[in-house]
Structures are given as C-alpha cells and as structure tokens.
Amino acid sequence: MAVVTPIKRAAKPAAAAKPAAPKAAAPRVATPKVATAPAAQLTLSSKNYSSWSLRGWLLVRFAGLPFTEAMVATDDADARRELLLLAPSIRVPCLTHDGARVWNTLAIAQYLDEINPQAGLLPTERIARAHCRSVSGEMNSGFANLRSALPMNLKAHFPKHKIWAGAQPDIDRIAEIWTECLATYGGPFLFGARRTMADAM
Template structure:
C-alpha cells in the first residue's frame, strides 16, 4: 500500500551493501507503505571517516517527511507508526506489541560481538567462515528470540503471517547468517528464508548487488 500524499518524503541512506541501519530504515518505510525518494551519502574517503567518527548515530538513515526530520531506526519506526497507523507496523495485540518493541530495542542496542564478528556485506556468501567464539552467545540469544516468537505466533514472520517492525530490525541479521554460513536451527533457517523471500528485501538485495564497488568494507557498522 503506497501513500500518494502531497507530503514529500526523502530517506537518506549510506551503502546498500554494507549498511545494516540503512536497510532497516528502508524496510520500515516499506512497512508503512511510504514511497520515499532516496538520497545516498557520498562514499568517498572523507565521508567514510566522518561516518566512522559519528557512528553509531551518524544521522543515517534519516527520514525527512514534510517538516519532520527523524533519524535512528526506532524513532523512524515510531514516527511512521503514528503517521500511518493503518499500516499495522506493530502487532494489534498489546502483549504482542510490547514484545515486538522489546526485541526491536534489544537488537537496536545490543549484540556488539555479532556485529564485529560478522560485518554486513550483501555481496558475499561464504561456504564456510570461522565465527569468533565471543559472538556465539549473541547468535544463541537471537535464535532464542526468533524461535520463541515463531512458536508463539505461528510464523513465517516473527509475529505471524505479516512482517512487523521486528522483522525489519532483524532482517540484516538473517543476511549475516546467510552470508557467513552460520550454523543455525531449522526453525531459524526457515525464518532467514522467509525474510530473504520478502519482496522489499529482494528489491534491496538487487540494488546492493548493482551498487558500484566504491567503498571498502568497514569494520564498524554504520
């Protein structure tokens, strides 16, 4: 569902190949049914240094909608939910909605070992990759979150048959698991496949593959 209001919407993004936060912001706009013009930050050396200095806030992704300017993915999610309540970005049930917000906040602020061990790179798929042992508790916790939600709400998405804010927040993790051949349970693998088959995710992956090789892979996520 796309909203064709007169209000101008622009989403500032960085690399589609390497930026997990940009992917999250873009998926949130898709969940809201909001068509946005994309503004990509330049990926030259000076801007790379600036991104690293400002990380993790960076103000990317940033949604400009009319007079509003909103950055940080959770702030974008809440703004879009308030602006387009009919989109159903959060579960309707208040208990499920509270859980959705909780696990979205957990991925937003945690799992630093996972981010370091498995940096976002949508152009590679490894057959085998050594996973730093410090990242294992993060992987186990993420799988526990997924399996709990999928069992409770029946899948294929975390809160049932349609994606929510939580799926947008965890989508980059599914690609990390796929890219680095992380051994996960069949339930987690099925969830990764469901996110991979989600149409907006397919659109982003195609754009990432077409992105010019202008940027070195960064060790710090932005």
Template sequence: MATATLTISSRNYSSWSLRGWLICKMAGLDFDTEMLPGGDETSRAELLHLSPSFLVPRLHHEGIVVWDTLAIAQYLNETFPEAGFLPKDVAARAHCRSIAGEMHGGFINLRSALPMNLKAFHPSFRVFNGAKGDIERIVTIFDDCLARYDGPFLFGERPTLADAMYAPVCTRFRTYDVTLPPRATAYRDAILHWPLMVEWAEAAAEEPEEIEELDMEF
C-alpha cells in the same frame, strides 16, 4: 513527485540503512532514496563503528527530519498507524517492542565479527566465541516468536517492526554460512525471499565498490 527522502549510506554494508528503508517501505511512504558517497565521513563512521547513533538513515518528510532507525519507526507508526508495524494484541506489542529494542542496543559482538556484506559468501566461516552467544540469543528469539505466533514472520502472517530489525541478521547468517536449527533456517530463508529484501539485494548488487576496505574486527 515523492513526498519524502531517505538518506542512507551503503546498501551492501549498512544494516541500519536497510532497516530504515524497510520501515519506510512497510509504511507505504512515497519516498526517494539518497545515498551518501562512500568517502563521506558520516557514511564511513556509521559503517566502521557499527552504530545506530549516526545521522543515517535520515528521513525528511513534510518538513520533519528524523534519524535513528527506531525513531523513524516510531514517527511512521504515528503517521501511518494502518501500516501495522506492531501487533494488535497488547502483550504481543510489548514483546515486539522489547526484541526490537534488544536488537537496536545490543549484539555488538555479532556486529563486529560478522559485518553485513550482501555480496560476499564465506563458507565454513569460523565464528569466534564472542559472537556465538549473540547468535544463540537471536536463535532463541526466532524460536520463541515462531512458536508463539505461528510464523512465517516473527509475529505471525505479516511482517512487523521486529522483522525489519532482524532482517540484516538473516543476511549475515547467509554471508557467513552460520549453521542454524530448522525453524531459524526457515525464518532466515523467508526473510531473504521477502520481496522487499529481494529488491534491496538487487540494488546492492549494482552498488559500486566505493568503500575499498572496512576495518572490521573479525
């Protein structure tokens, strides 16, 4: 019997649910996944407002309830320090925390213009100017980390919290056919072929279309 439950909204649409799930998997946590129904008010609010501040993903573990993706990561990092969410080097740890925090609180234009949708593919999608700056900043983060730490993940050979935080962006780059430089393209493909991401995507493909339309601003 699983020792924990992670409540999520949608595998196909919810980037925050994906991040929380990846973090739990990376920790080696034994957990069940519980999904809110598509018509649930909290689920729609999280998806429509593209916010990490709603109460999903929500982790129940040994009588403790934690919500917000970074809070879940911090809790599991304390509970399972061997999971390696952060690099061992103090400077790299600070760097990892910084870019994870940047994703947690930023890139609003990209989230609005390119919402996560794993089942969709929009070739030659026109990216509006508001999101282009966010894409450029993310590509700079990818290039900087991969040059410093030699990949294939952002901080070296093993995935860290940073990879969990930026993994949904890699799905957006695929969905909206975003042209990337070679190093960022290689990282995007590495993330999309990460076994945990493959597992999530396969489950998302089987998800019923309970949410008929998301009122996103394209």
C-alpha cells in the same frame, strides 16, 4: 342572381422570433488546492553493507510511504559534511518527511507507526505490541560482538568462515528470539501473518 365572392384577406406575416438572450456564464468556482505533504526522503548509505541503512529502507517500504533515496558514502570526507547537513547525527538512515527529521532505526519505526498505524508495524494486541517493541529495541541497541565479528555484506559468501567466540552468544540469542516468536505467533513473520518493525530489524 348575382354571386358575391368573399374577399380573402391576406394573413399577417408572423412576427420574427426574437433571438434568445445569451445565457449568463456560470461563475467559475476556484478549486481549492489540497495541501499535500512533501515526498519523504531517506538518507542512507549502502543497503549491501550497512544493516542500519537496510533496516531503515525496509521500514519505510513496510509502512507504504512513498520516498526517494539520498545515497551518501559515510567514509568520504565531503560526503560526511553533506550528511551532517541532512541529519543531526552522522548515523544513517535519516528520514525527512513533512517537516520532521528522524534518525535511528527504532525512532524511524515508531514515527512510521504513528503516521500510518494501518501498516501494522506494531501488532494490534497489547502484549504482542510490548513484545515486538522489546525485540526491536534489543536488536537496535544490542549484539555489538556480532556486528564487530560479522559485519553485513550481502554480496559475499563465506561458508567456512570461523565465528569468533564472542559473537556466538549473540547468534544464539537471535535464534532464541526467532524460535520463540514463531512458536508463539505462528509465523510466517515474527509476530504472525503481518510483517512488523521487528522483521525489519
């Protein structure tokens, strides 16, 4: 009996895999530019000899506002002309921030409180806020005899300096303000646990 051997058919070669179509690149989305206010600049004279300049500097520091300093010597004629270009008043300090120019330390304090009330330059409680405003305003506009007799000089030390009689009432009034505030609000600052514009004044 004849044996029939089955014929094996060759398998068809597998079709070559088609290369995957390249994925379309995701469209680029333009990142919106966040508008940021320009850095603040504080124009001032010496922090060693000018109580006005030191107050402005302290206020901006208390408010947590990043700033650069522009130092101007007000007794120099060229510097005075430059200062008048920077500040409408010859007085320093002058704060320039986000299109605003603010001079006078009390005005600077109020401006800083408006743009960053969380800094606590004014107390939160209504009566304390009114008291703080009054103390700051009195310091800003008063005590002329004290300023004349005892101008600020942080580098000097005169333990036996004779105090002019006209300045003593101003000194007594400042001591009265400090004593009253510390007794009323418990310290360590004039209006309690946080430093306010009154402390800078």
